[in-house]
Amino acid sequence: MSSSPIIVWFRESLRLSDHPALYEAARSGTRIVCSYVHDQESPGLRPLGGATRWWLAQSLRALQAELHALGAGLVIRRGAAAEVLCELARETKAGAVYWNDVAQAAPRAVAADVEAALAEIGVSSRVFPDDLLVDPAELRGKDGRGPRVFTPFWKRVLALGDPPKPLPRPARLSHAPGGASLPIDELALEPLKPDWAGGLRASWHAGERAAQARLASFLETAVQTYAADRDRPDIEATSRLSPHLRFGEISPRQVWHAARFAAAERPASAAGIDKFLSELGWREFSRHLLYNNPDLATRNLQPSFDAFPWAQDDAALQAWQRGRTGYPIVDAGMRELWHTGSMHNRVRMVVASLLVKHLLIDWRLGEQWFWDTLVDADPGSNPASWQWVAGSGADAAPYFRVFNPVLQGEKFDSHGTYVRRWVPELARLPAALVHQPWAAKPLELAEAGVALGRTYPAPFVDHKPGRERALAAYASLRTSD
Structure with missing residues (x-):
């Protein structure tokens, strides 16, 4: 056994199973220092939003508990990763630092700085692929670009066959003292005054064990009807794994192989599992887009959209953010x-x-709001999805697709269950009116306790003129090409 310990730098893989860097360090038999660096100083890293900061705190606590159960600890520090890890290596007399790759431009630049800084003090580095099913380099064409349309992308991924099987969780860790560690509370990740996270705490449990339990439950139950029910917000029909994937509490390889095993065990669920895996494919596709376009959250992938006539409407944006647009499915x-x-x-x-079509508000403002409020705000999926809706992305929705919020509500929340839960002021309206309260007669509104414009707003913009305005804006963009 080497006398020099190995530092395992936990980045976006906050788990113990299928953790390549931890697995290799444990397999070596060398003493290990597990470390997390809260880096808000290295250039290029996008600061986390409020909801993801809250989730990170819970995830770190869960990781600490898992490591303690194996007789190890987690050294938590903050600062530029290169400086922090060099300092930790000196303190612990470590001979190497292992970490999992994050296939994004800014995290890779940070990792390159870490590797160079460690080399200067005689500490080696090992990097392991981790956060994707397929390395983006494997899908690049002769022009050096990856696929920009989902269907051919996913066909190429499927043609490569199953990804590597997940690695086992270490049975034990030979722990090396790691020096001082910051308490998680000192990272100031959670809101205090005001504490707005009560709903998050009531809705979620973070951590690897919670992720595994959620996946197992989904594959035993909801996946069988997933293909038919996944668009219904009124029932629990989806996996709700996205925040766990976002923080690497579960890996895409683990999800893939568990789903394939479930399909083999229960053939009746095969159709649902195929659809579920294609949704995992959208996450993969978005991450590949981000790899090839590091400014995905700020730059239109279709350059023609740089001339789009976005509206400056702070009142409409605020109404949208607060769920006061007058469209019940949107407000819910x-x-x-x-x-x-x-x-x-x-x-x-x-x-x-x-937001982007009826109100003609720049998709980037919506992306920023989601980035701050979603616990699963993913650096790839969030901007890629917004660009898809706006029509500015690589694989974009057709410009003429303008969702009718009334019809969408009636189709996917036909009994109004979802709207009644989140917009309780409309709870007493019948299903035929709950998605369009303005269509109710005065007596019907009075019986339901609804006063349009007072207890619930009238629509900020009517669908038909809003759609026509959007199509005119898109038409002007095409004629100016």
Whole structure:
């Protein structure tokens, strides 16, 4: 056994199973120092939003508990990763630092700085692929670019076969003293005054064990009807794994192989599992887009959109953020988001369409709001999805697709269950009116206790003129090409 310990730098893989860097360090038999660096100083890193900061605190606590159960600890520090890890290596007399790759431009630049700084003090580095099913380099064409349309992308991924099997969790760790560690509270990740995270705490449990339990439950139950029910926000029909994937509490390889095993064990669930894995494919596709376009959150992938006539409408933006647009399905989604840090995916598309098409507000403002309020705000999926809705992305929705929020509500929340939960002022309206209260007669509104314009707003913009205005804006963009 080497006398020099190995530092395992936990980055976006906050778990113990299928953790390549931890697995290799443990397999070596060398003493290990597990470390997390809260880096808000290295250039290029996008600061976390409020909801993801809250989740990170819970995830770190869960990781600490898992490591303690194996007789190890987690050294938590803050600062530029290169400086912090060099200092920790000196303190512990470490001979090497292992970490998992994060296939994004800014994190890779940080990792390159870490590797160079460690080399200067005679400490070696080992980097392991981790956060994707397929390395982006494997899918690049002769022009050096990766696929920009989802369907051919996913076909190429599937043609490569199953990703590597997940690595086992270490049975034990040979722990090396790691020096001083910051308490998680000192990272100031959670809100205090005011404490707005009560709904998040009531809605979520972070950590690796919670992620594994959620995946197992989904594959045993909801996946069988996933293909048919996944667009319904009124029932629990989705996996809700996205925040766990976002923080690496579970890996895409683990999800893939568990799903394939479930399909083999229960053939009746195969169709649902195929659809579920294609949604995992959208996460993968978005991460590949981000790899090839580091400024995905700020730059239109379609350059023609740089001339789009976005409106400056602070009142409309604020009404949208607060769930006061007058469209019940939209307002339900925005209030669910504020309370729980999440929103059903179908509703995300509807609320995004209303903002960028009915209201003609720049998609980047919506992306920023989601970045701050979603517990699963993913650096790839969040901007890629907003660009998809806006039509400015690589694989974009057609410009003429303008979701009708009334029809979307009636189709996917036909009994009004979802709207009644999150917009309780409409709870007494019948299903035929709950998605369009302005269509109710005065007596019907009075019986339901609804006063349009007072207890619930009238629509900020009517669908038909809003759609026509959006199509005219998109038409002007095309004629100016």
